[in-house]
Amino acid sequence: MINEPSAIQFGSGTRFPFFRSMRGKLILQFLAVSLIPLAIVGGVAITQLHATKAAANEVSDNYFPGIIHLKNAEIALLHIIEAQKNHIIAQDDVTMKRLETEIQHQRANLVKALAGFERTLYESTETEAFEIGRAVLNDFLQTNNQVILLSQTNDDEKAQSLSIGTANNRLENALGLMDNMRKSKVFGFKKAKSATAQAARTGITLTLIASLVFTVIVVMVAFLVANSIAKPVLIVTEAARKLTAGNVKSTDIGPPIEVYKFITRRDEIGEIGRAFDALTRYFQEVIADIVQVSQGLAASNLSVTPQCEYRGDFAQIKQAQEMALFNQQQMIEDIIHVFQGLAEGNLHVAPQTKYQGDFAQIKNALQTVLSDLREVCEDIVQISQEIENGNLYIMPQAEYRGDFIQIRNSLEMTAANLAEVMAKNADQDWLKTGKTQLNEQIRGEKNIVTLAKNIISFLTTYLNAQVGLFYRLKEPNHAEQGASLQMIASYAYTASENTPTEFLVGEGLVGQAALDKKAIYRTHRADECTYIIQSGLTKAAPRYVIIIPFLYENAVKGVIEIGFANALTDIQREFIERVMQDIGIVVNTAESRAKMQELLEQSQLQAEELQAQSEELQAQQEELQQTNKALQAQREELQYKQEALQHQNEELQTQSEELQTQQEELKQANEALEERTQDLV
Template identity: 30%
Template sequence: MSIKAKLQLGFGFLGLLILCTALIGWLGMRKSDTNLHHIVYDTHAKLDLNTTLLNAVNTLSHDINTMVMLDDVELIKDTENHLLAAQLSYDHAWKTLNALPASEDEKALFEKIAAASLIAGNLHSRVTTLALANRDDEANAFIVKTATPWLAQWQEALNKNSEFQQARIAQNAEMTQSTTASFMVALAVCALALLVCGCLVFYTLINNMMSIIHHVKQTTQAIAQGDLSVKLDVTTDDELGELLRPISVLQHILRSFTQDIQTLVDASQQGALTRRAEAGETVGEWKKIILGVNTILDEAVGPINAQAITLQKIADGDFGARITAEFNGEHNRIKNAINNVADIIEQSTQEIQRQNWIKTGLSELSERIRGDMSLADLTYQVVSYLAGYVNAQIGAMYLWNDAEKKLVLTGSYAYEFRKNLSQHFALGESVVGQVGLEKRFILLTNLPDDYARITSSIGQVLPRNILVLPILHEGELKGVLELGSLDTFSQQSLDLLHLAIESIGMAIIVAEAVTRTQTLLENSQQLAQRLQIQQDELQKTNEELEQQARVLQESEQRLQKQHEELQQTNEELEE
């Protein structure tokens, strides 16, 4: 039989004893309560009411004797009212007393009291009538002969009722004491039996529990020493089986936990840092331990992953990638080192990009202005390319005219010619002339409203920044470049423009030479054309002269022939 069954049997027996004890106590308490009810609610109530009746009778007797002694009618009437009040108090108490349950003996006493009260209750009316009529002698005689005996009989009946009620109280008190004594004896016996049975039950329980505890102690000691292979008999249905089943679960959890830890160690040795222990089947603190181990791995792997991701981004060309997560200790030191390296790489890359951007701009500009071209074509190519490359929305280029001693607008980009804007500037005149005079660049911001605007098909806007640079060649002023932008000119744009000035100056020299060559070529061609025309005219004249010569020769031949004929004729005539 299991401890549970034994406990149920023992405690069932103890419960039966307790039930019997409670039943005996309930019966005793019920009987005591009944006696107490008779004592308190019946007997004492009857005794109190009897006392009220007796007091009322004594008041009637006293007031009747007093009324005879009074001569004042008002006092007699007051005494009569007092008698009526006492009579009302008596009637109320008597009515209440009759309403309570009564024994046969009490009913016999109540009949005597009722008979006495019926006769003596009308005595005060007779005495009052005689007193109001000043018939004191007759009233005294009535009191002595009639009223006093009946009042005494009335009082005697009430006194007997009081004695009876007091006897009842004593009897009920004795019965209550007897019942209480019996109840205490029965309660003591039941308590002793309950104590003995309880000791037996607890002895049996402790004996079985000590046996179970000894077995569990041996099992838990083996598990505590690391022997997780100990066999546990969890097939029994008694308390031992119920106690060993949780230990078996604990053994299984420890075995799984050990296997998970070994798996994590093997995975770490193989570099599989994403492997985690499964905490799905565990509960309570065991689950917290497994989750804690996983958290330790996450705390170690998290910084490594963040570092790997950032380094991969840098390797892929994202030089702005940084480790932004907050770490502690050595992880934070490694994070700062990687971020510092990324800063250096980003700065170096930006500088390389800046140099490449400048080199590309200079190379493309040189490609644009290479070859033989006029100054107009050169200035357009320069201002249009540089405006687009440095993100300027408007531009103009002025060349120095040595003959006029002025800077003349030669090429422009998105520039709107207006009547109020001059296209020729002497040295020192306006910003363009001042740059040409000082031979250094000027950067303008907060331009006035009447400045040249950037115009499109949908509107006009005032540039926010104007950059004016002198174009020099070996220190000699060759022109001025003016660019306007809605944005601020970057430093690399300024560096590009300063480096491009020399190439532009050389290109202007070449273009001027080309222009002079083209001018000389055009002049030579024009001269050749004029010479060809003159030669054609001379040839035509020669041909005309030759024709005239042939005509003269023919005329001369004709004249010669005529001369010969004439000479022959003359000879003939002479003959």
């Protein structure tokens, strides 16, 4: 509470001079804070703008034009050399004159470009490089003149040689020097660009620093304004906030010295302080009395009474407070009783106190909450018990309202997710079990017929099918014949005379499935079915048939046909499609094993035949040797028949060489056969 101010009193409605009023002070301080920093920031910005402009002018007046002039000079050189080559191959004088005019025009462009480039030079090193380049260009132009003169005299060979040799070398030197000068300009351009960017960054940095200084000055001035003008308003606002919040312990609105300065000011703020001081005194007395009454009631002191003088409409506060505290005390006790029962898990607790007026809604709400909680808890218990017993399709039965709908949705989602997960797990277990059992059936070295019987028997029984057929791809014996599919195993199948057991590829559904390399699912009508499953008592016909090929490395190895009484499920189709690859691999392995055994037997038989042929040839060779010896003896005795015998001897010699050649070929064939036998083994 503000202590008694000094005897200085001010009447309400006092008017103050402009420079002493709060409005005048704010205007003067704003002008002082804004104009000076703005002038500083403007000076810094103008200085850096001049620096940036100078760097940009250097780029636009020196480096960039120099690069353009060099580019124009290169273009003129290329046009000159092109016209020179065309002049050499020109066929008439008109074309030569036109090309000579073009050369003169491009020389003028070259001189103009070099003159423009020379104006952009400002360093001695650049000037020296330019003079060297100019000298090389002059040499090139002289050589060009010589080429043109030779071409004019129709000495094209010398002109062509000079153009390809000396002129071309001097052109390359000139272009190389011009490229170096362009790189120098590009480097200077990048350097000037970097300087421009640096100047811009410096300007931004200085501007930011000046702005920061400006901000610091503004903050300092704002702090002074807050101390001189805004602080009293904050003091009043804080005091009003405390009173509004019911903080009766904080009776002062500020330090005594600050408050004294506040209420003794000779401006509008002082008027506000003095008016608020009087208001605070009365409200603090009323609030203090209300506090002591409330504290007495809180301490179970029902005899507590107001001590302050309540004037005017404030007298109603006393009466309303006494009545409200009494009624609220009874209701609070009853509500606590209900909540304590809920905390103990007693859902059958009920309100006992009489609730009057609008407070009757509290009683109704409590009763409704208790009833809903009992229904929800009973429903949750029932659902949990059903899920525990394995009933995953139980649904909530109670009525869930408001936020309790989330509980119902969560229960329904949990039950549905559990059912879905259990179904997926069961399907996956069924797939894995089927693949494992099938692998056990096809494990080991079995012939193709036994393997096919095991496969079709397992698939038919595991899929709860009625009948199954196993077709194996049979390669043709002749090129004119086509591959066919031969039934080599079946399950619960009763064949008839009219039912084929072999199909060509592309013939019937079996052959079509092999040709397309895709499964065929077929549903037969009752009149299309044929009784192919018979027992001693019954006969049946499958309505649903799947015909699916099994492949190895995209090559068909056979087809499996299975008949069902009921339509296939998705999991049954997935199982069949999954195991087809394994069946293709194992069938290919069995066929390869059978072919290897057959080739091994053939190789052994061929080896025995070759061995017999080798022994026979060896005997023939020995006989030939004996015959040669006899012929040699007869040659001495029958010298007069030498000419006739010589002819016969030559024939025998030729036959001997042929036999030796055949023996070597048989020996090589025997070695190749042995190597092939080893590879097959």
